[in-house]
Amino acid sequence: MSAVAETPLMRSLAIQLRVVHALLLREIITRYGRHGLGVLWVILEPVLFTLGVAALWYMLKFHTVSNIPIVAFAITGYSSVLMWRNTTSRCAMAIRANRPLLYHRNVRPFDVYISRIVLEWVGATASLTLLTVFFIGIEAMRMPRDILPVIGGWMLLAWFSLGLALIIGVLSEISETVERTWPILTYILFPLSGAVFMVHWLPQTAQDAVLWLPMVHGVEMIRHGYFGDLVPTYESPIYFATCNLVMTLIGLWMVREISNRRS
Amino acid sequence: MLELNGIHKRYRTRRGWHTVLDGVSMTVHKGERVGILGCNGAGKSTLIRIISGAESPTDGVVRRSMSVSWPLAFTGAFQLHLTGLDNLKFVCRVYGVDHKPLIPYVQEFTELGEYLNEPVLSYSHGMMTRLAFALSMAIEFDCFLIDEAMVVGDVRFHERSHYELLHKRKERGFILVSHDPNVIKLYCTSAYVLNGGKLHPFPSVDQAYEYYNAIMQN
DSSP: OHHHHTSOHHHHHHHHHHHHHHHHHHHHHHHHOSSTTGGGHHHHHHHHHHHHHHHHHHHTTGGGTSSSOHHHHHHHHHHHHHHHHHHHHHHTTHHHHHGGGGGSTTOOHHHHHHHHHHHHHHHHHHHHHHHHHHHHHTTSSOOOSOHHHHHHHHHHHHHHHHHHHHHHHHHHHHOHHHHHHHHHHHHHHHHHTTSSOOGGGSOHHHHHHHTTSHHHHHHHHHHHHHHGGGSOOOOOHHHHHHHHHHHHHHHHHHHHHHHHHOO | OEEEEEEEEEEEETTEEEEEEEEEEEEEOTTOEEEEEOOTTSSHHHHHHHHHTSSOOSEEEEEESSOEEEEETOGGGSOTTSBHHHHHHHHHHHHTOOSGGGHHHHHHHHOOGGGGGSBGGGSOHHHHHHHHHHHHHHSOOSEEEEEGGGOOOOHHHHHHHHIIIIIITTTOEEEEEESOHHHHHHHOSEEEEEETTEEEEESSHHHHHHHHHHHHHO
């Protein structure tokens, strides 16, 4: 609609920031209320999840299977899963739940998605950081050998979760099949996503297959940073970034379509 | 000024396309009080949503060079689990207005008292309508969009809302859609009739009224 195109870019950007900020605060209050720990749950939720899984893996004696430190392995693996799993599950059906808000002209479906995605980014990032600092503090974990691949891998993973969340968000809105099967698909993707294995442990054919999944590259990259040369990693940041770019473009196009078509 | 140019709106149904608006054009100037008459199902609410920008037209252009409200007193725009005050804050943030100076006005008009800090889902229908109306009045617009079917309340609410809109905000314009010609006659200075997806302009409210009565007879 040309009414949108005629607004200068900087003004549009200011409006968008305002709207996303409003949606963010609204989302936090709706989800966590203002009683008890309130907004702290944004971080606590993923922390507790990750801790639980790490403890479970520890008790199952995963650490005797390989020379990889199990705490760092669990934290990097599960944080990565949380990142793309939570963003997508929060974006699924987000528009239907927020349809009344779209009565305000400046609130667009993209704003609803991005505010939810940002909230999950913040939660997952804070959780990973807190857990890492804590376990280094009590000496259950060593400092990451190289912080750059960690940050790079994490950011690429965030980008991946953005593209995926937009696509699944729109698909869940227009297809009941996707809405119902996506949670199932998440469960299947979880063990394949690189969270519970290092690519190096797999036989050649399995390696080739699993490296088609973009998020595997993110987890490998992050672990490359954490473990250094302890185990060879197989990430291709170029492949990961390319997948992310394609997914983001598809996602943005889909969001635009649903914005124009919505009734 | 508000300009609609060749607005078409079609919805996809299981049996193909359903046309609601079939080439609607109109111009509304600042301060103008426009009434749009139409019987049930004529597409009045669709037109209001398109004017507000809540929905995009299938075809055609909407140009707004004055600020236009959201469909007024639309109670559906609430998050039910949030309090009335939270909803006020949200709307203010979206429109870039400080909410603090507005609290006394909202308190006064809604007469919610302590309930302003309770979740909206605990409100009665009347409380919700008053809150919705107060929120849209709290933010100043050049042109308010009023879907009459949505502004339902008792006599007292009617009096107070009319006072707010018609006397306190004399210089503001509005577009009022209604199936009730008396409402239009009472408040509007120019009138249209929406019929068969087309918008028919009339030089006077009375002529619109006549035409509307004629199509209602058929």
